[in-house]
Amino acid sequence: MDLSLLLTLGVIHSLALISPGPDFAIMVKIATQQLRSTALATAVGISLAILVHTILSLTGVSLLIKSSHFLYLAVQLGGASYLAWMGFGALNSVVRRVSSAEVKTPAAAEHAGQPAPHAHVRPMSRRQGFFAGLYTNLLNPKAMVFFLTLFSALITPEVKADTKMAAALLLLLLSLAWFGFLALVLSKPRVQLGLERFMPAIDGIIGVIFITVAAAIIYGLLG
Template sequence: MNELTILTTLAVVHFVALMSPGPDFALVVQNATRYGRQTGLYIALGLSCGILLHSLLSLTGVSYLVHQQPTLFALLQLAGGSYLFYLGYGALKGTWAKINSPTTTEQESEPTSLLLSNKRQAFSRGFATNILNPKALVFFVSLMSSLVPATMSLSGKGIALIILWSLSLLWFSFLAWALSTQRMQRKIKSLAIYIDGLCGLLFSFIGLSILWQSTTALAAQF
């Protein structure tokens, strides 16, 4: 395949993966619907920067080396699974509090200091959610090893990184924008508690499954 075909295939595969439900998708949905457009856009920027770093590490072979070290990869899974479970637990805890206090307003039930209204905090949440997800590491190792040949030119690899980053930023930014329009906000306001609950369950399930995999892998080595 020539480089144009490789880059086109890479873009299509990556975009399809971006649209599939997962921690990144859920994070944007949960926070854009609750805290608004600015928070959603900075989370999108954080996620896309995490994807850029994953892509760079995979392209240079660092992620492959990590994946080939069972103990190191299991520890990464442990950290990532714990973080995703932490996000899920927080969302479920907030949902449970609202169910038990239905008359409490959102502002009253959540202290301002805990909201993702800070740009740096929103960016960090997006970046950490992506970079600590071991499934993302495996995905990009597989994507780069199968589609990007070692003989590809340096400019071609640079364009590949730009494509992966820009597609991620555009998709998650569009998602944040679409979910934070006034019309959409009015429609989903009554569904906020269900969105939080579903996202909490998704984070918790993925986090626990990763934790189970990591503990099983570590136990098998000792």
């Protein structure tokens, strides 16, 4: 087993995990607005999608998809559409929050007291949280390209099967650790209450991230 290769993969993947992107954005959105169990399900969904990307890259399926103009175009269009839909959904929640705040009368606000963290948010089940995380990563063409590039550069034909299996397991565990950590920390009631007044800004930033990534994908297709 090539431990130096695994260490290199672990460091690169860890840096990619903590960088801002759709995975981080959806994790923050759900963890700060939903129940802890839903946030943890989202973390599992993202991590399993990363495992799928890893396996597809190691087996050459991702390379086959990227080599086919039709398949890769379909993946890019589908991924961009999903990310844009998520982005507009986040921006729509900003509009709902602002509209709700505007219609509340001063008297109602005085007697309402501290708002509940989920007052303006539609509750999500664990299943919905899981698939939100799964689809956000799995349908992101940039994630597929990242793993394909990473493994093409580091996993040569000489690398043994046990190292490949260890690499897939390592990336899965690192993903679970990072997104699980975010889920546990950001879903604390005290943290959610503290961030409640910043939710419109958080949703707005998350919406912009999703739409920007979707626009970049479409721009790449047109370029």
